Amino acid sequence: MPEDVLELVNTYQLSTFTTKVCQYAASTKEEWEEQCKLWPTSFHPPTYNIDGITGFSEDDSLSVFNFMKLAVRMAKSGGSVVNAAVIVDPSTRQVIASSHDEILSCGSQRNSTCREPCFSKQPQATNEYDSSKIEKDPMLLMKCPPNEAKQSYKDVACLHPWGWLEQPSHLSSDSWHPLRHAAIVAIENSAARDRCLFPVNAQDSEFAQEAHNMSSPTGSPLKRQKVKDDERMDCQKNGLRCDSSRPYLCTGYDIYFVWEPCIMCAMAVVHQRIRRVFYAFPNPNDGALGSVHRLQGERSLNHHYAVFRVLLPEDILKSEALEKPFQD
Amino acid sequence: MASFVEETVPETETVAYMKLALEQAKLALDSLEVPVGCVIIEDQRVISSGRNRTTETRNATRHAEMEAIDVLLEQWKKDGLPREEVALKFSKCTLYVTCEPCIMCAAALSIIGIKEVYYGCANDKFGGCGSILSLHTNSSGKLMMSGGISRKEEFKCTGGIMASEAINLLRSFYEQGNPNAPKPHRTPMPRA
Ligand SMILES: [Zn+2]
Ligand SMILES: [Zn+2]
Numbered sequence: 001m002p003e004d005v006l007e008l009v010n011t012y013q014l015s016t017f018t019t020k021v022c023q024y025a026a027s028t029k030e031e032w033e034e035q036c037k038l039w040p041t042s043f044h045p046p047t048y049n050i051d052g053i054t055g056f057s058e059d060d061s062l063s064v065f066n067f068m069k070l071a072v073r074m075a076k077s078g079g080s081v082v083n084a085a086v087i088v089d090p091s092t093r094q095v096i097a098s099s100h101d102e103i104l105s106c107g108s109q110r111n112s113t114c115r116e117p118c119f120s121k122q123p124q125a126t127n128e129y130d131s132s133k134i135e136k137d138p139m140l141l142m143k144c145p146p147n148e149a150k151q152s153y154k155d156v157a158c159l160h161p162w163g164w165l166e167q168p169s170h171l172s173s174d175s176w177h178p179l180r181h182a183a184i185v186a187i188e189n190s191a192a193r194d195r196c197l198f199p200v201n202a203q204d205s206e207f208a209q210e211a212h213n214m215s216s217p218t219g220s221p222l223k224r225q226k227v228k229d230d231e232r233m234d235c236q237k238n239g240l241r242c243d244s245s246r247p248y249l250c251t252g253y254d255i256y257f258v259w260e261p262c263i264m265c266a267m268a269v270v271h272q273r274i275r276r277v278f279y280a281f282p283n284p285n286d287g288a289l290g291s292v293h294r295l296q297g298e299r300s301l302n303h304h305y306a307v308f309r310v311l312l313p314e315d316i317l318k319s320e321a322l323e324k325p326f327q328d
Numbered sequence: 329m330a331s332f333v334e335e336t337v338p339e340t341e342t343v344a345y346m347k348l349a350l351e352q353a354k355l356a357l358d359s360l361e362v363p364v365g366c367v368i369i370e371d372q373r374v375i376s377s378g379r380n381r382t383t384e385t386r387n388a389t390r391h392a393e394m395e396a397i398d399v400l401l402e403q404w405k406k407d408g409l410p411r412e413e414v415a416l417k418f419s420k421c422t423l424y425v426t427c428e429p430c431i432m433c434a435a436a437l438s439i440i441g442i443k444e445v446y447y448g449c450a451n452d453k454f455g456g457c458g459s460i461l462s463l464h465t466n467s468s469g470k471l472m473m474s475g476g477i478s479r480k481e482e483f484k485c486t487g488g489i490m491a492s493e494a495i496n497l498l499r500s501f502y503e504q505g506n507p508n509a510p511k512p513h514r515t516p517m518p519r520a
Binding site for chain 1: 382385386387388389394397401405411412415430431432435436438439440441452453454456459460461463480481
């Protein structure tokens with residue numbers, strides 16, 4: 001036995017035994033499930049299996065491009081330009097959640113998902129988002145005067161994470177929060193959607209049952225179950241289905257950013273288990289996916305996503321960004 | 329608080345605050361959450377506390393630190409404090425957290441401009457205060473921007489306060505099984 005292992009054994013008075021385990025890490029989910037019958041392991045899907053690593057089909061590229069354009073459209077908040085994040089289920093091409101920065105004011109939300117408690121009104125139409133709408137919208141085609149082209153995008157939270165300290169105070173009625181970057185809010189929205197669509201899931205109730213059988217002295221599993229049941233009632237009232245087959249967090253989902261996320265947002269996206277990250281414009285100030293840090297390359301993390309930069313024609317941002325250059 | 333009454337060895341302030349953070353972590357454990365807890369201190373007063381709520385919220389970003397920060401922001405906004413004053417208050421706050429802040433939380437603490445952080449055990453997988461990245465110092469990242477007004481905020485960071493207590497809580501959580509982990513997890517093999 002290696003010395004450091006022996007030390008652990010002694011420290012924690014472990015009793016050792018010999019058992020059979022797999023020699024190689026599982027490369028598929030099926031292999032992993034088999035493997036766990038011998039000995040429980042954790043599964044890290046190999047990144048080279050991620051769709052898109054070896055290229056995109058024309059159909060997929062179009063879809064990626066359209067979701068990115070949706071993010072660019074969302075990047076306009078009131079009169080200013082901010083970062084936006086759109087979480088997408090690529091298997092159904094459905095928007096799961098979306099948001100833009102809410103650093104300065106949540107009140108100026110154009111998007112009603114901000115304070116929406118339940119997602120029954122989440123526009124299902126967004127999954128049929130039609131790119132031709134962008135071209136048809138006359139506002140978006142407005143060309144910007146050249147002297148206004150040099151925007152510093154000072155309201156883009158991921159570009160200026162410390163910017164909240166320097167902004168002049170708004171009216172006291174204004175809502176603001178230094179950490180509500182687009183990704184943080186989008187993740188919050190996706191979690192709210194998940195709680196609403198899937199109020200009870202097999203894992204939860206199974207575990208609650210288990211804990212109950214162990215007669216936990218706190219009784220909290222029961223309380224927890226009660227809360228779940230209440231949530232389920234709420235959702236049933238809203239006519240939503242209760243399905244136990246749902247992804248764990250955002251496993252398998254994509255996220256689209258207009259700007260490369262800052263390190264806080266990039267790590268938030270790791271925590272929420274996003275599979276692929278797309279961004280349009282690099283973030284030289286605090287970009288965490290290549291510009292300043294390269295989080296996707298940190299080996300110690302328990303989850304890794306693939307990162308893609310979507311090259312948008314520059315005039316898309318200009319027409320989007322300068323549609324309303326000043327406060328109205 | 330009982331520990332204050334029967335203490336035989338005078339404990340330092342740091343240990344006393346970390347005990348409060350550990351109590352928050354225990355609350356998390358009772359709620360089947362990964363047991364990490366924290367408190368925020370201003371002028372030797374506990375002004376906020378938080379614990380991990382990732383399972384309950386299904387939002388993996390709801391770490392103890394984020395919870396505790398949100399409590400303060402809500403309170404100070406209710407009190408009508410302008411942003412400058414909120415920033416000033418954060419710059420006088422000290423955080424005690426049972427586990428090294430992750431990369432996300434370390435970045436958040438820097439963004440709000442916290443003064444100081446004490447943590448229990450190191451976070452070998454996600455640690456943002458030395459283990460994986462060092463976001464509490466100015467060594468990484470660019471300071472100067474076009475316009476030159478943005479800055480990075482440093483905070484002092486000390487680890488290893490009651491680390492074994494923090495680890496023991498985490499261990500007891502993983503021994504009972506993480507309800508939030510993907511299936512299958514550690515269940516004893518059924519025997520026919
Ligand atoms: Zn960010
Ligand atoms: Zn954290």
